[in-house]
Amino acid sequence: MDAALDGKSKKxxxxxxxxxxxxxxxxxxxxPDDEESQPKWxxxxxxxxxxxxxxxxxxxxxxxxxxSAVLGKQHESTEQGVPNLGWCHLSHPTHLNGVVVIVLQxxxxxxxxxxxxxxxxxxxxxxYRFRLPVPSANFLADIIGEQPNGNKEEEGILPTPSAMQxxxxxxxxxxxxxxxxxxxxxxxxxxxxxxxxxxxxxKEEMKKFDFPLQGLANCRxxxxxxxxxxxxxxxxxxxxxxxxCLTPNGNELTRVSLVDAEGHCVMxxxxxxxxxxLNYLTRFSGITRKILKPVTTKLRDVQxxxxxxxPPDAVLVGHSLNADLQALQMIHPNVIDTSLLFVxxxxxxxxxxxxxxxxxxKEIQCPDRVGHDSTEDAVATxxxxxxxIKHGPKKIAEMKLDTAVNSQQFLASPKQKNxxxxxxxxxxKEARLPTDATWQxxxxxxxxxxxxxxxxxxxxxxxxxxxxxxxxxxxxxxxTSDEEVLEQAQAEVPxxxxxxxxxxxxxxxxxxxxxxxxxxxxxVKWAEMSTVxxxxxxxxFCLKPLKKLFASFGPVHSLAxxxxxxxxxxxxxxxxxxxxxxxxxTLNGACVQGVRIKVQxxxxxxxxxxxxxxxxxxxxxxxxxxxxxxxxxESYTEEDMSQKFSLLPSLEAVFLPVDPQSKKxxxxxxxxxRSSECAQNALKILHGPTGLSWKLVCRRALTPSxxxxxICHSCPDPRSPQASDVVPLASKEKSPLSPQGExxxxxxxxxxxxxxxxxxxxxxxTLCLVLLPGTESVRGSSTGLGLISxxxxxxxxxxxxxxxxxxxxx
Numbered sequence: 001m002d003a004a005l006d007g008k009s010k011k012x013x014x015x016x017x018x019x020x021x022x023x024x025x026x027x028x029x030x031x032p033d034d035e036e037s038q039p040k041w042x043x044x045x046x047x048x049x050x051x052x053x054x055x056x057x058x059x060x061x062x063x064x065x066x067x068s069a070v071l072g073k074q075h076e077s078t079e080q081g082v083p084n085l086g087w088c089h090l091s092h093p094t095h096l097n098g099v100v101v102i103v104l105q106x107x108x109x110x111x112x113x114x115x116x117x118x119x120x121x122x123x124x125x126x127x128y129r130f131r132l133p134v135p136s137a138n139f140l141a142d143i144i145g146e147q148p149n150g151n152k153e154e155e156g157i158l159p160t161p162s163a164m165q166x167x168x169x170x171x172x173x174x175x176x177x178x179x180x181x182x183x184x185x186x187x188x189x190x191x192x193x194x195x196x197x198x199x200x201x202x203k204e205e206m207k208k209f210d211f212p213l214q215g216l217a218n219c220r221x222x223x224x225x226x227x228x229x230x231x232x233x234x235x236x237x238x239x240x241x242x243x244x245c246l247t248p249n250g251n252e253l254t255r256v257s258l259v260d261a262e263g264h265c266v267m268x269x270x271x272x273x274x275x276x277x278l279n280y281l282t283r284f285s286g287i288t289r290k291i292l293k294p295v296t297t298k299l300r301d302v303q304x305x306x307x308x309x310x311p312p313d314a315v316l317v318g319h320s321l322n323a324d325l326q327a328l329q330m331i332h333p334n335v336i337d338t339s340l341l342f343v344x345x346x347x348x349x350x351x352x353x354x355x356x357x358x359x360x361x362k363e364i365q366c367p368d369r370v371g372h373d374s375t376e377d378a379v380a381t382x383x384x385x386x387x388x389i390k391h392g393p394k395k396i397a398e399m400k401l402d403t404a405v406n407s408q409q410f411l412a413s414p415k416q417k418n419x420x421x422x423x424x425x426x427x428x429k430e431a432r433l434p435t436d437a438t439w440q441x442x443x444x445x446x447x448x449x450x451x452x453x454x455x456x457x458x459x460x461x462x463x464x465x466x467x468x469x470x471x472x473x474x475x476x477x478x479x480t481s482d483e484e485v486l487e488q489a490q491a492e493v494p495x496x497x498x499x500x501x502x503x504x505x506x507x508x509x510x511x512x513x514x515x516x517x518x519x520x521x522x523x524v525k526w527a528e529m530s531t532v533x534x535x536x537x538x539x540x541f542c543l544k545p546l547k548k549l550f551a552s553f554g555p556v557h558s559l560a561x562x563x564x565x566x567x568x569x570x571x572x573x574x575x576x577x578x579x580x581x582x583x584x585x586t587l588n589g590a591c592v593q594g595v596r597i598k599v600q601x602x603x604x605x606x607x608x609x610x611x612x613x614x615x616x617x618x619x620x621x622x623x624x625x626x627x628x629x630x631x632x633x634e635s636y637t638e639e640d641m642s643q644k645f646s647l648l649p650s651l652e653a654v655f656l657p658v659d660p661q662s663k664k665x666x667x668x669x670x671x672x673x674r675s676s677e678c679a680q681n682a683l684k685i686l687h688g689p690t691g692l693s694w695k696l697v698c699r700r701a702l703t704p705s706x707x708x709x710x711i712c713h714s715c716p717d718p719r720s721p722q723a724s725d726v727v728p729l730a731s732k733e734k735s736p737l738s739p740q741g742e743x744x745x746x747x748x749x750x751x752x753x754x755x756x757x758x759x760x761x762x763x764x765x766t767l768c769l770v771l772l773p774g775t776e777s778v779r780g781s782s783t784g785l786g787l788i789s790x791x792x793x794x795x796x797x798x799x800x801x802x803x804x805x806x807x808x809x810x
Contacts, residue, residue, distance in 0.1 A: 056130070056131040056132070056133060056783075057087055057130045057131070057132065057786060058133060059132070059133065059136070059139075059142035059143055060142070061087060062132075062143050062769075062771075062786065063142065063143055063144070063445070065088055065090070066099060066101070066143070066144070066445055066769075067445050068090060068093060069090065069093055069096060069099045069767050070099070070445055070449060070498065087130075088788075090767070095765055096765055096766065096767055096790075097763040097764065097765045097766050098493075098494075098496065098497050098498065098499070098762070098763060098766045098767070099497070099498045099499070099766070099767045099768075099769075100493055100499045100500075100501065100758075100762060100766055100767070100768045100769070101143070101144075101499070101500045101501070101769045101771065102501045102502075102503070102755060102758070102768070102769070102770045102771065103139070103140065103500065103501070103502045103503070103771050103773065104503050104505070104751060104770065104771070104772050104773075105502060105503065105504045105505065105773065106504075106505065106510060106773075106775060107505070107748075107751070107772040107773070108515075108772055108773070108774040108775050108782035108783065108784055108785065109131060109132075109707075109772060109774065109782065109783050109784060109785035110515070110518060110519055110522060110782045110783075111518075111744070111748065111772070111782075112772060112785050113522065113707065114518055114522055115744065115745055115748040115749075116613070116616070116617075117609070117612065117613070117616060118745055118748045118749045118752060119748060119751075119752045120752055120756075121752050121753070121755060121756035121759065122752055122755060122770065122787060123616075123620055123621075124620075124621060125756070125759060125789065126621070126768075126770065126787035126788060126789045127621045127622070127789055128622075128787070128788045128789065129622055129704055129785060129786065129787050129788075130785070130786045130788075131707075131783050131784070131785060131786075132771070132772070132773065132774060132783060132784030132785060132786050133774075133783060133784070134774050134775075134776050134781040134782070134783055134784070135773040135774050135775070135776055135784060139771075139773045140500065140502075143771070144445055144446065144456070144500065180394075180397055180398070183397040184343060184344060184345055185342070185343070185393045185396055185397050186393055186394065186397050188393075189393040190393065191392075191393070191394045192392065192394075193389075193390075193391070193392035193393075194389065194392065194393065195233035195389065196231075196232075196233045196234075196235060196237070196315060196336075196389055197231060197232065197233055199336045199341060199385065199388065199389060200231070200315065200334055200335065200336060201335050201336070201337060201340065205340070206322075206335065209322055209337070209340065210322045210326075211321070211322045211325060211335065212322075212325050212326060212329070212330065212331045213331060214331055219331060221329065222329045222330060222331050223303045223307070223329060223330050223331070224330070224331045224332075225306060225307055225310050225314070225330055225331065225332045226307060226312075227310050227311070227312050227313065227314045227332060227333065227334065228312060228333065229311070229312025229313040230313060231313050231315060231334050232313070235313040235314070235315050235334075236260065236261055236311060236313070236314055236315065237260075237261045237315050237317055237336075237382060237385060237386065238258055238259065238260060238261070238266075238310065238314055238315065238316055238317065238382070239258070239259040239263075239317050239318070239378035239379055239380075239381050239382030239383075240256070240257070240258055240316050240317065240318045240321065240324055240378055240381075241256075241257050241318060241319070241324060241374040241375070241377040241378040241381065242255065242256045242257075242323075242324040242327050242328060242374060243255040243256075243281075243284070243285035243286065243287060243371075243372065243374050244281065244285065244323075244327050245273060245277050245278075245279060245280050245281055245285065245287060246277070246278045246279040246281060247273050247275035247276060247277055247278055248275055248276065248278065248647060249275050250643070250646060250647065251323070251326070251327055252273035252274070252275060252277075252299075252327065253271045253273065253299055253302070253327040253328060254270065254271055254272075254273065254280070254285055254287045254292065255268075255269065255270050255271065255285065255286075255287060255374050256268075256269055256271065256302050256306075256324075256328065256374070257374035257375040257377075257378045258306070258309065258378065259375065259378045259379050259382055261382070261386075263379045263382065263383070265375050265378075266309055267302075267305060267306070267309060268374070268375055269297055269301075269302050269305070270287075270291065270292060270295045270297060271295070271297050271298065271299060271301075271302055272292055272295045272296065272297060272298060273299075274298065274299065277289075277292075278649070279649070280292075282370060282371055283370065283371060284371060284372055285371050285372065286369075286370055286371020286372060286373070287371065299328075299329065302328070303328065303329070303330060306328070306330065310332075313334075314332075314334070315334045315335070315336060316332050316334070316335050316336070317335070317336045317337075317338065317381050317382050317384075317385045318335070318336075318337060318338070318378070318381050319337070319338045319339050319352040319355075319377065319380075319381045319384075320337065320339050320349075321335050321336075321337045322337070336385050338352070338355065338381045338384045338385055338388075339352075341384070341385065341388055342355055342359075342384070342388075342396065342401065344401070344402060350401065352364070352365075352377060352380060352381065353365045355380075355384055355401075356380045356384070358399065358401055359384060359387055359396075359399070359401075360380065360383055360384065360387065362380060362383075364376050364377065364380050365377070445498070446473035446474070447473070449473065449497075449498060454497050454498065455473055455474055455475045456473060456474045456475070456498050456499070456500060457474070457475050457477070457492055457493065457496040457498065457499040457500070458474045458475070458476045458477070458499075458500050458502075459476075459477050459479065459485050459488055459489050459492070459493075459499070459500070459501045459502065460476075460478060460479070460485065460500075460501075460502035460504070461478070461479055461480065461481065461482065461485060461502070461504045475496075477492065482503050482504065482505065482750075482754065485501060485502070485503060486503075486754045486757060486758060489501045489758050490757065490758060490761050493758065493761070493762065494761060494762065494763055501758070503751060503754065505747050505750075505751060510744075510775070515775060515782055519782065521606060524606060525606040525607065526577070527573065528601070528602055528604055528606060528607045528610075529577055529580065529601065529607060529610050529613070529614075530573060530574045530575070530576065530577050530579070530580045531571065531572065531573040531574070531580065531601065531602060532571075532572050532574075532580050532583050532584060532599050532600065532601055533562075533569055533570070533571055533572075533598075533599070533600060533601070533602060534550070534569065534570045534572065534583070534587065534597055534598070534599045535562075535565070535567065535568060535569030535570060535597055535598065536565065536566070536567035536568065536569060536595065536597065537567065537568045537569070537570070537592070537593065537595055537597065538567070538593065538594065538595050539567070539568070541568060541593050541595075542593065543561065545593075546570065546592070546593070547559060549587075549592070550570070550572050550583060552630070552631065552697060553574070553579040553580075553582040553583045553586070553630060553697055554574050554575065554576050554578060554579020554580075554582065554628075554630045554668055555574060555575035555576060555579065555666060555667065555668065556572060556573070556574060556575070556579075557573045557574065557575050558571075558572075558573045559571070559572050559573075576628070576668065576703060577614075577617075577702045577703050578628035578630075578699060578701060578702050578703065579628075579630065579668075580601070581614060581699065581702060582628075582630075582697060582699055583599055584599050584600065584601070585699070586697075587599045588600065614702060617702045617703075618700050618702060620704065622704040623700060623701045623702060623703070623704060624676040624679065624700065625672060625673045625674065625675055625676050625678065625679045626670055626671065626672045626673070626679065626700070626701035627670070627671050627673070627679050627682060627683055627686075627698050627699065627700055627701055628668065628669075628670055628698060628699055628700070628701045628702070628703075629668060629669050629670070629671060629686065629696050629697075629698040630667060630668040630696065630697050630698070631667065631668075631695050631696040631697055632665070632667050632668065632669065632696075633667065634664050634665060634667065636665070641654060641656070641669065645671060647685075648671065648673070648682045648685060648686075649673075649678060649681060649682070650673050650674040650675070650678035651671060651672075651673055651678075651682070652672045652673060652674055653671075653672040654669055654670070654671055654672075655669060655670040655671075655672070656669050657669070670701055679700070683698060683699070683700070686698050755770060759791065762791045763791070764791060765790060765791065766790070766791040767788075767789075767790055767791075768788070768789050768790070768791055769786060769787070769788050770786070770787040770788075771784065771785075771786050771787075772784050772785040772786070772787075
């Protein structure tokens with residue numbers, strides 16, 4: 001069974017905030033998102049970290065993503081060539097063939113889920129979705145960062161600077177001196193050279209960064225190196241690096257290398273884990289089944305050998321050394337961690353591969369070799385620490401390592417070094433954008449395009465209106481209808497590096513009263529879909545165990561006994577759709593308290609298509625690789641869940657809902673995996689005899705993560721007087737598909753068809769965003785929705801019927 005490991009690091013990290021990252025397969029094939037993958041993976045790919053508190057992405061965050069796509073690896077927010085936007089990870093942006101933004105005016109998240117079944121292409125071809133805030137007066141200005149008059153002097157755009165170079169003359173500049181003083185390395189160590197002792201991590205820092213320490217509960221069985229002698233600046237340094245595999249107990253040691261202060265290898269041992277190996281993680285460790293087969297050395301053997309080799313005042317040096325010591329199950333008091341020694345703003349850390357090249361001028365972890373060499377890595381970490389001590393923190397700060405990363409000096413291949421993202425072959429191929437962070441911050445996307453001789457292509461109806469139409473940075477094509485917009489887009493977009501297409505389905509905004517009515521009905525529909533009726537029960541039934549039974553599937557908003565029927569029934573409204581579906585699948589037809597019961601949803605006007613909705617939601621790309629898990633105790637911490645769920649192969653993220661009142665974790669969560677197959681394998685593990693030793697119930701997710709918060713905080717009790725008064729389920733008013741509603745349904749289907757036609761014409765490796773801006777009015781506002789994909793990757797998610805239909809339109 002394949003296991004997960006983060007493609008961005010060979011060592012598993014602890015869960016961070018409300019999500020943690022997993023990885024791809026642990027084979028030599030590599031992870032397509034990994035910057036160090038084999039050359040065959042060098043193509044633009046997208047992954048997201050949308051399992052955050054509310055999955056809402058601001059307009060400025062979208063602007064930064066688009067700007068990163070234009071600037072590619074030179075963007076100020078990148079680290080080692082990959083945009084570090086917090087919520088979205090765009091690999092190899094220089095390999096993008098173009099960026100396309102499709103805007104559906106006056107369409108909101110509400111309309112998308114109201115007419116969810118009509119959006120056949122959108123819901124299948126775009127893997128990632130996120131909620132957008134209510135739009136401002138000029139939505140496009142927020143997203144593109146447009147400048148209406150196109151005059152750089154009036155816009156206050158800073159002049160283009162030359163590439164940043166550090167010299168004595170530049171340091172005479174007051175701003176350069178200020179920048180140096182604000183450098184995190186200078187702030188911690190000062191300008192003067194420091195000795196070895198000053199570079200040691202304090203006990204507080206070791207605790208913060210999860211180093212094994214005496215007295216910690218999870219280190220009870222760890223072995224101490226017993227190096228308790230006094231440490232001075234002349235104490236011996238030893239470089240340490242380990243390789244791991246994955247077992248049912250997590251990461252276990254397979255190789256350990258130790259080098260002395262001269263770089264001589266004093267220990268290099270293969271280790272056979274005590275537990276069954278689930279994944280050798282060959283692409284990172286270089287270890288295979290064949291290599292480990294004859295090995296008899298165990299963990300206790302290398303622990304004993306290390307204790308003998310290390311003198312009392314030994315100082316261990318490593319990169320993310322905490323992970324190595326955890327794998328060794330050893331405690332050592334004096335350590336230098338080079339990932340923290342060279343740390344940047346906001347705690348950003350460089351990879352060892354980059355530091356070795358940028359600081360030492362050494363190539364390590366070469367892509368033509370399978371796996372890392374732990375001895376080579378140990379030598380590199382040792383030499384980095386020695387370089388820091390010899391030359392001092394000022395020398396390191398003056399290297400401007402952030403700029404070195406952004407300028408691709410050490411990471412891009414020679415063929416990529418002087419090319420720009422999105423730039424077709426032609427006279428501008430060698431154009432370079434400035435790397436100065438101040439200029440990047442103050443310039444907009446349009447200015448970045450203009451510097452490389454390109455313009456944004458803008459297509460819209462005349463009625464749409466936008467200051468983009470008059471901008472000298474844009475080539476605007478105004479059309480008389482959406483059909484003409486589509487026709488022009490099919491011809492022009494494949495030839496443009498950056499395009500904005502705006503569809504205006506109706507000449508006037510929807511009446512606010514209609515939006516309010518649909519919003520109320522959607523609330524009630526989701527509440528009804530999350531409600532089940534169970535029974536009949538005998539006259540002597542016991543309510544307390546029934547409450548416990550139905551609560552085992554998920555959060556219960558209300559449970560009522562219905563006595564108007566011949567025999568008692570229960571009405572249970574759940575907080576999440578998955579819990580109601582689990583109750584139906586588990587208990588319908590089951591024998592409960594000696595009676596065979598039925599569990600079913602109420603049949604109401606708004607829930608007649610409920611079965612179709614549930615089956616469609618289950619195959620939604622947002623849900624098919626995600627599972628819902630219920631049964632955690634409130635006392636479980638994020639660390640508890642991290643440890644347990646990290647054993648599930650290819651886990652990418654964990655979404656932990658928080659109660660807004662108590663601020664405590666709820667008793668359920670969502671686990672997102674790399675693929676549908678990985679999610680299915682995880683379900684088998686959780687349904688297995690051990691179930692990770694927790695009493696858990698789980699199934700495929702039905703609620704996209706960005707929709708979860710909206711549902712939890714807006715769904716009323718359908719049996720409450722307020723809900724009944726607001727939206728009667730059986731009223732004399734027009735049905736949900738009144739003539740105006742029917743027109744909306746047809747309009748949404750046509751929009752979906754147009755997007756499918758255009759999406760099918762986009763070149764491979766095109767970043768495509770479909771933005772439903774939402775609406776704003778005095779009578780109520782609707783949040784927007786964003787859908788994002790890299791063409792060629794996400795068209796694989798489309799159904800055969802959709803792909804066939806797209807082909808037929810050509």
